[in-house]
Amino acid sequence: xxxxLTVSASSDADTEGRIGQAVAALPMSLHPGGKDADLVGLAGxxxxxxxxxxxxxxxxxxxxxxxxxxxxxxxxxxxxVPVVLDGRWTYNPAVLDSAAAFSAxxxxxxxxxxxxxxxxxxxxxxxxxxxxxxxxxxVAPLVQLSFDRWNARGWDARGTLESGARVALAAIxxxxxxxxxxxxxxxxxxxxxxxxxxxxTARPGHVVVSSPEGATLLVTKWESAHRVAWRTLHGLVTxxxxxxxxxxxxxxxxxxxxxxxxxxxx
Amino acid sequence: MTASTxxxxxxxxxxxxxxxxxxxxxxxxDVFHVVRVMDVDPAVAESVAGRVGAAWTTDVDELLAxxxxxxxxxxxxxxxxxxxxxxxxxxxxRAILCEKxxxxxxxxxxxxxxxxxxxxxxxxxxxxxxxxxxxLAAKQHWGDLxxxxxxxxxxxxxPPNPRFEDFATEVATRPQWPAAxxxxxxxxxxxxxxxIMGLAIHDLPLVRAFCPxxxxxxxxxxxxxxxxxxxxxLRVGQKDVQVSAVNSHSWEPEWTFEAIGDSSALRIDxxxxxxxxxxxxxxxxxxxxxxxxxxxxxxxxxxxxRFLAELARGTAEPLDVTELIHDLTFALEVADxxxxxxxxxxxxxxxxxxx
Ligand SMILES: NC(=O)c1ccc[n+]([C@@H]2O[C@H](COP(=O)([O-])OP(=O)(O)OC[C@H]3O[C@@H](n4cnc5c(N)ncnc54)[C@H](O)[C@@H]3O)[C@@H](O)[C@H]2O)c1
Numbered sequence: 001x002x003x004x005l006t007v008s009a010s011s012d013a014d015t016e017g018r019i020g021q022a023v024a025a026l027p028m029s030l031h032p033g034g035k036d037a038d039l040v041g042l043a044g045x046x047x048x049x050x051x052x053x054x055x056x057x058x059x060x061x062x063x064x065x066x067x068x069x070x071x072x073x074x075x076x077x078x079x080x081v082p083v084v085l086d087g088r089w090t091y092n093p094a095v096l097d098s099a100a101a102f103s104a105x106x107x108x109x110x111x112x113x114x115x116x117x118x119x120x121x122x123x124x125x126x127x128x129x130x131x132x133x134x135x136x137x138x139v140a141p142l143v144q145l146s147f148d149r150w151n152a153r154g155w156d157a158r159g160t161l162e163s164g165a166r167v168a169l170a171a172i173x174x175x176x177x178x179x180x181x182x183x184x185x186x187x188x189x190x191x192x193x194x195x196x197x198x199x200x201t202a203r204p205g206h207v208v209v210s211s212p213e214g215a216t217l218l219v220t221k222w223e224s225a226h227r228v229a230w231r232t233l234h235g236l237v238t239x240x241x242x243x244x245x246x247x248x249x250x251x252x253x254x255x256x257x258x259x260x261x262x263x264x265x266x
Numbered sequence: 267m268t269a270s271t272x273x274x275x276x277x278x279x280x281x282x283x284x285x286x287x288x289x290x291x292x293x294x295x296d297v298f299h300v301v302r303v304m305d306v307d308p309a310v311a312e313s314v315a316g317r318v319g320a321a322w323t324t325d326v327d328e329l330l331a332x333x334x335x336x337x338x339x340x341x342x343x344x345x346x347x348x349x350x351x352x353x354x355x356x357x358x359x360r361a362i363l364c365e366k367x368x369x370x371x372x373x374x375x376x377x378x379x380x381x382x383x384x385x386x387x388x389x390x391x392x393x394x395x396x397x398x399x400x401x402l403a404a405k406q407h408w409g410d411l412x413x414x415x416x417x418x419x420x421x422x423x424x425p426p427n428p429r430f431e432d433f434a435t436e437v438a439t440r441p442q443w444p445a446a447x448x449x450x451x452x453x454x455x456x457x458x459x460x461x462i463m464g465l466a467i468h469d470l471p472l473v474r475a476f477c478p479x480x481x482x483x484x485x486x487x488x489x490x491x492x493x494x495x496x497x498x499x500l501r502v503g504q505k506d507v508q509v510s511a512v513n514s515h516s517w518e519p520e521w522t523f524e525a526i527g528d529s530s531a532l533r534i535d536x537x538x539x540x541x542x543x544x545x546x547x548x549x550x551x552x553x554x555x556x557x558x559x560x561x562x563x564x565x566x567x568x569x570x571x572r573f574l575a576e577l578a579r580g581t582a583e584p585l586d587v588t589e590l591i592h593d594l595t596f597a598l599e600v601a602d603x604x605x606x607x608x609x610x611x612x613x614x615x616x617x618x619x620x621x
Pocket of ligand 1: 277278279280281282283286304305306307310341342343344346365366367392393394440441464539540
């Protein structure tokens with residue numbers, strides 16, 4: 001039988017992360033709760049680490065953070081409580097489904113390209129963290145990052161993966177295009193292409209694996225990223241596990257801080 | 267062939283003549299007929315001429331002296347383009363189509379401009395996408411996008427040419443490319459230079475159309491992907507530009523051009539080179555609404571030939587040769603600076619390995 005856990009969320013978190021909808025779509029697993037809810041949803045603006053610590057002090061068994069901003073989350077990682085970081089794209093089901101195809105093609109001869117089209121006025125650093133989380137989840141974490149450009153219209157950056165694969169990262173601020181991320185790996189003989197829509201709806205991401213034999217569209221799933229994130233948190237709590245989001249996030253934050261400092265110094 | 271169709275002479279009868287121009291001309295037999303084909307390789311000249319019932323020669327002058335040749339198309343290797351364009355102008359031809367690139371140096375391009383001004387010969391460069399009905403339709407409808415666009419992306423995933431050449435024709439001979447050591451900074455720089463002047467050059471005129479300050483070029487970085495291609499981040503005046511291409515045997519060829527502003531954006535998906543697969547499709551987006559132009563029935567190859575016929579008959583205004591020179595100098599600058607960036611990066615990486 002499914003263990004049903006209760007959920008509470010700040011109104012910011014509810015709006016940004018459509019938490020009410022996600023909980024309503026998991027009626028056997030989750031149920032709205034009050035102050036003493038099992039799980040707590042938080043918005044990822046400044047101060048989210050303190051809010052998460054406070055929720056855990058107050059007895060929360062799991063925390064979900066919507067679109068987290070850069071922060072020192074080490075103290076949080078030391079608490080043995082599962083924390084799910086619901087970045088813009090990470091939990092779209094297409095991302096996890098693409099991971100095997102991507103990692104099988106991740107080597108020194110690979111070119112990885114990732115691009116985010118986001119609305120004008122978006123917080124660029126948060127978009128970048130979501131983008132790094134996307135690459136980390138689908139392919140592998142970046143080990144090096146440097147910016148060719150960082151301005152009011154977006155950025156162009158270059159990075160590398162542990163394998164030696166080269167990564168070209170870009171963000172474009174525009175209201176003309178549908179908000180989305182795209183990630184692809186191109187190799188001399190084959191390629192994988194992932195597109196991930198904005199998490200506001202359950203519109204599916206797509207994964208296409210392509211070789212000289214043809215191109216295959218992987219299974220398409222109409223499940224919103226937010227629902228998957230809550231399902232994941234529920235799973236971690238009931239299994240007594242903590243997950244890896246915080247550890248990955250810490251490394252990404254460090255990388256971003258170094259690369260941003262180099263931009264401001266230049 | 268009839269007296270009322272325009273006579274064409276071809277210099278260089280390699281894969282581009284065989285797989286692109288002859289199949290295009292086969293769609294336009296009411297407008298053109300091929301009179302004479304020239305190639306330095308007599309076997310190629312004879313075989314290709316035989317396909318269209320034309321005469322053949324290994325001598326440029328003989329072709330240019332042929333009065334029935336009214337239009338000259340130059341499909342020889344890059345380094346011969348400039349001298350052959352000049353010779354065709356001097357021979358008093360009615361119009362010239364020169365495959366890209368127009369020339370390999372600014373000095374050559376200026377010489378062409380001077381001669382063309384003197385002989386008043388209309389010239390077009392085979393940057394076929396500039397004649398693609400999808401691009402032309404976008405141009406009519408994009409409004410203020412030239413100023414509004416802040417970000418330009420031009421991306422190619424290039425399948426092996428033979429895959430498409432073999433759909434378009436039966437190729438007589440193919441050039442062989444020797445393998446090279448890309449860890450050598452000069453080799454890496456040469457690959458980038460060749461990639462920009464051979465491939466990126468196609469749509470650099472489109473990029474330039476969106477970059478009014480095209481003489482202010484800064485290469486922010488240049489990466490050489492495997493097995494070949496280029497990824498170049500540029501600032502051109504106020505515009506943020508990325509020009510990229512990767513050669514891949516994977517099954518999804520891509521050739522896209524995007525110009526993106528805060529509230530409007532253009533994306534063009536071009537059909538593959540070589541095949542007669544109709545025009546590009548252009549989409550102009552403004553948030554959730556979009557306008558789609560194309561695909562139209564014919565591509566830029568046919569577009570350039572239709573325009574050439576109008577030029578030869580005097581029913582269209584010739585292109586401004588200065589614009590063609592600007593296209594070339596812009597390409598040369600991108601190629602030079604990108605090659606220099608990759609040379610430096612490769613040398614630095616080698617030093618790191620040694621240390
Ligand atoms: N528009 C396009 O889509 C497109 C695509 C590929 C190449 N191109 C351009 O077309 C041109 C030809 O390309 P290709 O792939 O056929 O090249 P190629 O080098 O394979 O073939 C060129 C032909 O020219 C002949 N030749 C050599 N020297 C000559 C000379 N001095 N005069 C006349 N002919 C000579 C060669 O024998 C060969 O048959 C190149 O400049 C290339 O950039 C255009």
